[in-house]
Amino acid sequence: MKLTHIHHFTQELPADPIMENTRRQVPHACFSYVTPKKTTAPSLIHASKETAALLGITSADIISDDFLQVFTGNSILPETNPYAMCYGGHQFGNWAGQLGDGRAINLTTIRHKNQSYSLQLKGAGETPYSRTADGLAVLRSSIREYLCSEAMHHLGISTTRALSLCLSGDKVLRDMLYDGNPAYEKGAIVCRVAPSFLRFxxxxxxxxxxxxxxxxxxxxxxxxxxxxxxxxxxxxxxxxxxxxxxxxxxxxxxxxxxxxxxxxxxxxxxxxxxxxxxxxxxxxxxxxxxxxxxxxxxxxxxxxxxxxxxxxxxxxxxxxxxxxxxxxxxxxxxxxxxxxxxxxxxxxxxxxxxxxxIGLFEKAPEDLQLIEHLEETLQLAETDMTIFFRNLSSLTKNHSLTSKEIIPQYIKEAIYNPDTLSPEVINSWTTWITSYLNRLQKEPLSDSERKKKMDAVNPKYVLRNYMAQLAIEAADKGDYSLIEEFYTLLKNPYKTQPDSQKWFAKRPEWARHKAGCSMLSCSS
Structure with a gap:
C-alpha cells in the first residue's frame, strides 16, 4: 500500500513521555505512544471499498496480506508511530475523570486528494487508558459498528466511517448482559476512519x-x-x-x-x-x-x-x-x-x-400543532416509525376516508396490531389524517413531486436491531453473507430495492425481548 502519511497531531501536540504501556494517569499530554497487540490468526471478514478509496487504498490492496496484517495490528505501517489519545468525560451526567482510548489505537493520518483521515483500530489491545479492561473487542459489537458506520453515512448523517472488519483469531472474555455470567467470544477488530477522533x-x-x-x-x-x-x-x-x-x-x-x-x-x-x-x-x-x-x-x-x-x-x-x-x-x-x-x-x-x-414545504400556521398531534397519535398504539413515514408519501391529496377504511392501508401497515385499536385511537388517527389531507391542499407540489421529496428524507431501510443480530448470529457460525447483504442494502437506504422488500417490515415478535434486538449493554 502506497499511502501518504502526515504527523501533525503527534508533532504539534505534547506526548506522554513514558513509553511503557502501563495503566496510569497521563498529565500534560494529548496522547501516548502504544503498539497494537499482535493477533494469532487474523482473517478479513469485510472491507469497504468506498472508504478505502478515500485513503487511496485499492481493491488489490484490500486482498493483500499486507492489508490484513496492518489492520489487525500485526504490523506497523512504515514511518508511523501508533498512539492512544488522552481525554476525560462526563458519563451519565457525572464527571469520570481521565478516560482515553482504552481499546482504540490510532495508526496514522493519511493525506489523499487534499483530504486527511485518521485511521484507528478498535479492539487492538491495551493502552495506558484501558484501566481494568483488556483493550479488545468482540465480533458482535464489531459487526454492529462496521455496518452502522457505513449505513449512517449513506443515510446522509455525519459519522465516522469503517474501513475493515477482521477476526483476530483470539477469544475474548465478556459478560454480555452484565449478569455475572461471562463467556468467551470471538475477538474482532474494526478499522474506523475520520478526519479526527477528538471529542468534547x-x-x-x-x-x-x-x-x-x-x-x-x-x-x-x-x-x-x-x-x-x-x-x-x-x-x-x-x-x-x-x-x-x-x-x-x-x-x-x-x-x-x-x-x-x-x-x-x-x-x-x-x-x-x-x-x-x-x-x-x-x-x-x-x-x-x-x-x-x-x-x-x-x-x-x-x-x-x-x-x-x-x-x-x-x-x-x-x-x-x-x-x-x-x-x-x-x-x-x-x-x-x-x-x-x-x-x-x-x-x-x-x-x-x-x-x-410529512411533505409540507409551504408555511402554514397550523404546522406545529399538526406535527405535535401526529407525535402524540404515533404513541397511542405501537407504530413502526420507519414504515409509517415512508408509506405516508403514498397518500394522495384527494384520498377519501370511508367507513370501510377509516385508517388508510398505508398507515395500517405500520401499526403492529391494527385490528385491536380502541375507538379513541381510531378517532385520533382519523382526526389527524383529516387535518393532514386538508393541509396538503395548500401544497403546490403534485403527489408524485411530494412523494419524491418525502422519500429523499424518509429511509425505507435502516439497520434494524434484529437485522444486526441476525448478521451477528450467522457470522458467529462463519457465515458472512448477511453482512454483505446488509452492507449492500444500506448503501441505498432511500431506494425502493424491490428484491429486498422483506427487510422493509415490522420487527418480528421473536425479536421483541431478545438480547441484541431490544436492548444492549456497553459490553464489547
Missing amino acids: GSYEIFASRQDTHTLQALVDYTIKHHFPSINPTAPDAYLQFFQQVCNTTLQMIIDWQRVGFVHGVMNTDNMSILGLTIDYGPYGWLEGYDPQWTPNTTDRQFKRYRYGNQPHIGLWNLLQLANALYPLIQDAKPLEAILNGYKDTFESTYLQMMKAK
Missing part, C-alpha cells in the same frame, strides 16, 4: 486539571487543522470555534431524530468535536415510535439517553464543552448566548425537518 472530553480533561497551556495548544491545533474558515488570530476565534461545534452537533442530532437513531451512550467522551456520530456501542433504531425508548441496559432506570431526550443531552454536553473552553475566553456571556441560540435553532430546524418528513 479531549478538552474537558485539561480544563479539569487546570492545564490551560495544553488546553490552548489543543484548541489552537483543532482550529488550525479542522476549522479552516476560522482565522486563528481573530479575537473571537474560540467563540467561532464553539459556535461551529454547536452547529454541527445540532445538525447531527436533528438527523438522528429524522431517521429514528438512538445513540444510547451520549457521554461527553462520545461526542465528536466535528459533529460526527462516533462510538457505536449500545445504539438502536426505533421500531415502534417511542420517545422514551433507550437501547442501553445501563440506562434502563433513568433513560437519560432516550430518543426524545437526545436534543437536550446535546445541549447539556455543549454546556460542559463551554465550561472547558471558558478558561481561554474568560467571559461567560457570549458562551451563554451561543448555548441559548441552540435551543431556538433546534426548535426551528426540527420543525422544518418534521415538515419535510
